[in-house]
Amino acid sequence: MSTFKDADEIYAYIGKAMEACVVEPAFVEATKDGSLVVKILQTGPDATILVDFPGQKVLCGDAAEAAPSTVQLRMSSDNANRFWQGKLNFTLAMAQRKVKLEGKRSTALGLLPLTGPIFDAYKAILTEAGRDDLVLS
């Protein structure tokens, strides 16, 4: 059984963390002149989040599905929960086919070392929402 009840929960927690992500100074600096728009496609439960770095905006659900992107990142929702807490090694996850990255990869991979503050933001969002059951030790 998935850790998330439905897509709305994913948008409330991961979507909110992504909103923090697009205004995080390190990300803004790294992506300001580029065209990096990441579509995160999650399964179990299914959910779609679009993270537009140059536009500094996040779309969820149907709006995200309809919008164009330059990179598509696919993973299960449980693995997304692990990844955004820094508990999923991205390179290993790719090798084990837990994560699939498609599209222009160089900028997206270049952002990986910057993800530290996002992990903290995501965990804080979960804690604030009383979802300690989703926080991984």
Place this chain on the structure above:
Amino acid sequence: MSDKMTEAEFEAAFAKATELSDYFREIGPEHDRKNTFAKSTITKFKKSGLGALNVPKEYGGMGADILQTSKIVSELSRGDSAITLAYNMHYIMVGITMGLMSDVQNKEWLGRVAAGDIMFGPFSEQRAGFSGLADMTAVPQPEGGWRLYGKKVWGTLCEAANIVTTNATITDADGNLPDTFEERVEKESFFIANFKVDSKGQGDGIRIEKTWDALGMHATGTQTIHFEGFYVPEDGFICEWRSGAFGVLEWASLMFASIYLGMQYRVLEEARAVLSKKTLGATFGAIAAAETKVSNVGHIVDGIGDMASRVELSRRVVYRTCQELIDGYDDNWPVELRFPYIGLAKTFTAENVMHMTKRAMSLVGGSSFKKGAIFERLYRDSAASMFQPLNADQSCTYIGEQLLAPEELND
């Protein structure tokens, strides 16, 4: 001043490489025969300034890109592939580290390289080579930093190096490796440190054991390195190894390809030199004639044409792959296939050089099989191309697995 190496700067560097290549060619046979690293090349290599070839200009280097470096490596290899394979280790590690180190680390370590220091990197575990997660441990020290324990095989260039880079798995304070596979991956780390050993190969917590005894590539000095409490300060930590290496391994793959491209140049050159002049006199075998000049024999003409075609194809594949990386075209490849696709240049060149060395011996005849003959040495040396990562089998496995994988992701 341009950040990049200009054409004029490249030509000057290439001229130095030709000079050094001639020296490698002169002394190569002796070191092949004696199975020794060519120590006399250290001073000449340093003096040439080519050690700073692919160090960015901002750190005091020449700023050569991967294509320019490839061309220089092939030119050196044309003189002697075994000696060049040793120095190739330096170019590989400079290429890999500069993409992973912090600016502070680059200033320090690449600054030293620009000033003449030589870098090497033993990574292979005896049980599984480069693929093997590091059994070598990095034990955290109370004063900070780590002490490394373990051994690495394939320590090419150790007899000339001043800087060592390697991978080891960070343990708990008692030296215990992580329990799970995932944790081992996370904790496997990339380090850089000073490397200083005496004339017997003994240093402080590190030593060279002379174990190199192989079919070919004798002059590489590819020894075993023992880490026996070797201290690496905190600022010697570069990054998590596998994640870091993932994006920069083209420096290994394409430099190996460049070695074997240079060897192909040499095979063709030597085969032409012999076969264009050789006469057999009166023969009564496959050819019955009062006077047989081999350059008029059909299969020899075809053979030289075939070899020349392979050289040209390899050159185009290696150069084009380098250029596509420079242009960022690799962004269009599926991310999982980036490394094996880059590796195709190496596997293609490896297949060609092994084919050519065998063919050259066949065309030249039995004299090529005798010890001391250049063709016999090239044949042995070319066999090493089967092993450097990725080899042809590994590349095909990588690619096939990805193409046959189901759409659904694992959880």
